[in-house]
Amino acid sequence: MTDKQTLAIHVPVLARVEGEGALDLIIENELITDLKLRIFEPPRFFEKFLEAREPDQVIDMVARICGICPVAYQMTAVHALESLFETDVTPWITQMRRVFYCGEWIQSHALHIHMLAMPDFLGFTNVIAMAEQYPEQVRRGLKLQTLGNDLIALFGARSVHPVGVCTGGFHHAPALQQISDMISRLKQAQSEARDLLEWILSIELSNEDQDFTSVSLQHSTEYAMNSGRIVSDQGLDIDANEFSQHFAEQHIEHSTALYCFLDNQPYLVGPLARVNINYEQVPDELKALLEKNQIKFPSKNMFHSIIARALEIVMCIDEALHILGNYQLPSQSHVDWKAKSGTAIAATEAPRGLLWHRYEINDKGQVTEAQIVPPTSQNQARIEQNIKLSLESIGLQHSADDLQLHAEKVIRNYDPCISCATHFLKLNVTRQ
Amino acid sequence: MTTRTAIVGIGSYHTQDQLGWLVCDRLIDQDLLSKCEIIKCTTPAELPEVLGQFQQTIILDACLVSDGEGSIKTISMDELANNLLFQQSSHGMGVTEALMLCKALKCLPASLTLLALGICADTDTHNLISNEYIDRIVSTIDSVQTAKQHERIEIAR
Numbered sequence: 218m219t220d221k222q223t224l225a226i227h228v229p230v231l232a233r234v235e236g237e238g239a240l241d242l243i244i245e246n247e248l249i250t251d252l253k254l255r256i257f258e259p260p261r262f263f264e265k266f267l268e269a270r271e272p273d274q275v276i277d278m279v280a281r282i283c284g285i286c287p288v289a290y291q292m293t294a295v296h297a298l299e300s301l302f303e304t305d306v307t308p309w310i311t312q313m314r315r316v317f318y319c320g321e322w323i324q325s326h327a328l329h330i331h332m333l334a335m336p337d338f339l340g341f342t343n344v345i346a347m348a349e350q351y352p353e354q355v356r357r358g359l360k361l362q363t364l365g366n367d368l369i370a371l372f373g374a375r376s377v378h379p380v381g382v383c384t385g386g387f388h389h390a391p392a393l394q395q396i397s398d399m400i401s402r403l404k405q406a407q408s409e410a411r412d413l414l415e416w417i418l419s420i421e422l423s424n425e426d427q428d429f430t431s432v433s434l435q436h437s438t439e440y441a442m443n444s445g446r447i448v449s450d451q452g453l454d455i456d457a458n459e460f461s462q463h464f465a466e467q468h469i470e471h472s473t474a475l476y477c478f479l480d481n482q483p484y485l486v487g488p489l490a491r492v493n494i495n496y497e498q499v500p501d502e503l504k505a506l507l508e509k510n511q512i513k514f515p516s517k518n519m520f521h522s523i524i525a526r527a528l529e530i531v532m533c534i535d536e537a538l539h540i541l542g543n544y545q546l547p548s549q550s551h552v553d554w555k556a557k558s559g560t561a562i563a564a565t566e567a568p569r570g571l572l573w574h575r576y577e578i579n580d581k582g583q584v585t586e587a588q589i590v591p592p593t594s595q596n597q598a599r600i601e602q603n604i605k606l607s608l609e610s611i612g613l614q615h616s617a618d619d620l621q622l623h624a625e626k627v628i629r630n631y632d633p634c635i636s637c638a639t640h641f642l643k644l645n646v647t648r649q
Numbered sequence: 650m651t652t653r654t655a656i657v658g659i660g661s662y663h664t665q666d667q668l669g670w671l672v673c674d675r676l677i678d679q680d681l682l683s684k685c686e687i688i689k690c691t692t693p694a695e696l697p698e699v700l701g702q703f704q705q706t707i708i709l710d711a712c713l714v715s716d717g718e719g720s721i722k723t724i725s726m727d728e729l730a731n732n733l734l735f736q737q738s739s740h741g742m743g744v745t746e747a748l749m750l751c752k753a754l755k756c757l758p759a760s761l762t763l764l765a766l767g768i769c770a771d772t773d774t775h776n777l778i779s780n781e782y783i784d785r786i787v788s789t790i791d792s793v794q795t796a797k798q799h800e801r802i803e804i805a806r
Contacts, residue, residue: 355753360698
């Protein structure tokens with residue numbers, strides 16, 4: 218007769234993620250019987266705050282949802298509103314929005330790779346310990362992060378919670394000298410970003426293929442960022458307006474963030490999903506580098522997310538340089554627009570994945586209802602699924618410390634932004 | 650690397666966290682520390698590059714205290730290291746963690762002092778920075794510089 222063995226692992230506070238969450242795991246007789254990614258960061262009620270606000274107020278307010286990806290929130294909101302208002306922006310505005318978004322991808326990815334993820338892959342407890350052995354790599358990472366921040370500030374006036382975006386475009390156009398200075402820095406960063414990618418490719422990553430569905434935007438002429446159709450590698454191909462017919466948010470008892478499912482199943486959004494779906498649009502030079510290192514996309518190895526991030530840093534620097542290389546001062550940095558009532562919907566690609574907004578607008582041009590589905594809500598169910606499969610793959614006989622460390626590594630690999638995800642709390646009030 | 654002293658104000662655009670920047674603005678506007686280089690920083694990621702350029706740096710940062718709004722506390726690098734509460738999410742990485750990272754990267758200046766500028770939850774930073782308050786900050790910076798000069802003389806002997 219075998220005694221029943223129970224191992225309970227509680228990680229009360231997850232380190233090196235954005236916001237406050239925890240992990241509870243119960244293993245009974247070498248089977249995982251309970252696994253909860255508990256998000257207990259207080260709900261922030263942003264969707265409610267947006268009610269009665271006018272378009273430009275919405276754009277400024279959604280930037281406050283996240284200190285790391287404010288551009289994503291602003292771009293999604295402005296595209297949703299302009300879509301409803303039938304605002305035709307100029308090619309200059311479309312291109313500069315792409316550069317603005319590139320800045321955010323560069324800074325967010327550089328931050329995640331160096332501060333949050335690489336210490337895991339190299340066996341350090343944090344970036345400070347890692348910096349003693351890898352000083353040049355950490356310096357390079359900080360420099361790339363600063364470059365991304367400065368690219369955001371070029372159009373947003375500041376990198377944290379930028380204020381440069383308005384309905385119809387930007388409040389101002391950067392001066393030619395500012396663009397010239399930025400071009401010099403981007404040129405220098407091209408080789409640094411490639412060195413970063415080669416460094417990441419030289420690291421031995423766990424090889425754990427899993428079965429999951431990738432979801433991202435796809436655009437016919439560019440690597441999707443500000444627009445495109447919502448596509449999965451299982452055949453989904455829809456307009457952002459059809460999101461609610463396939464995706465549904467659910468409240469789960471142990472989380473203050475909603476879980477989002479695709480046809481009732483977990484799915485993946487983020488850099489790995491983007492590269493998986495849009496690999497055809499990755500430049501040949503970079504594909505050759507990946508192939509030389511025996512890395513194949515589409516990939517089912519979740520730990521290839523860090524490669525996808527480094528790859529996107531290279532692509533964003535190249536693209537920002539290309540666009541700014543043809544920069545000319547526009548006659549106007551924003552176009553006129555007229556509010557109208559209806560439903561405003563858009564999706565863009567935040568650094569962490571698909572971000573979907575819906576606003577109901579009344580005839581005064583004010584928001585009457587808002588719904589925001591951030592990437593971390595979409596990834597939560599997938600993270601839980603990933604932890605379970607990954608722990609079973611390495612073997613549940615490992616010590617509690619080893620299992621905990623591996624589970625944390627799996628979670629951090631998603632770069633979850635818990636602060637972004639906690640917009641909503643289902644509140645039940647019983648009155649007697 | 651320059652022998653000039655850097656005065657680095659850490660801050661953001663938000664509420665009391667602006668204090669380090671507001672003090673820098675006043676020091677520049679009134680030309681109070683003309684022999685120093687006054688720099689405003691936003692994110693910890695900027696610190697390694699900035700600090701690596703100077704032999705002596707004094708950092709100004711708002712510090713939430715339960716009492717003593719307007720206090721100016723001098724904290725050395727050793728004291729900071731002993732009080733390190735390492736959180737390290739990108740939202741939570743503070744000046745202390747950033748300085749420890751600078752130390753690991755070997756880009757700390759030979760002399761580094763943090764001036765913790767005491768604020769309370771309801772401090773109005775614009776009201777706080779009176780002429781008297783700025784004078785106290787300038788005086789504290791002078792004292793730190795003088796003490797460091799004496800240290801260097803002692804070491805040279």
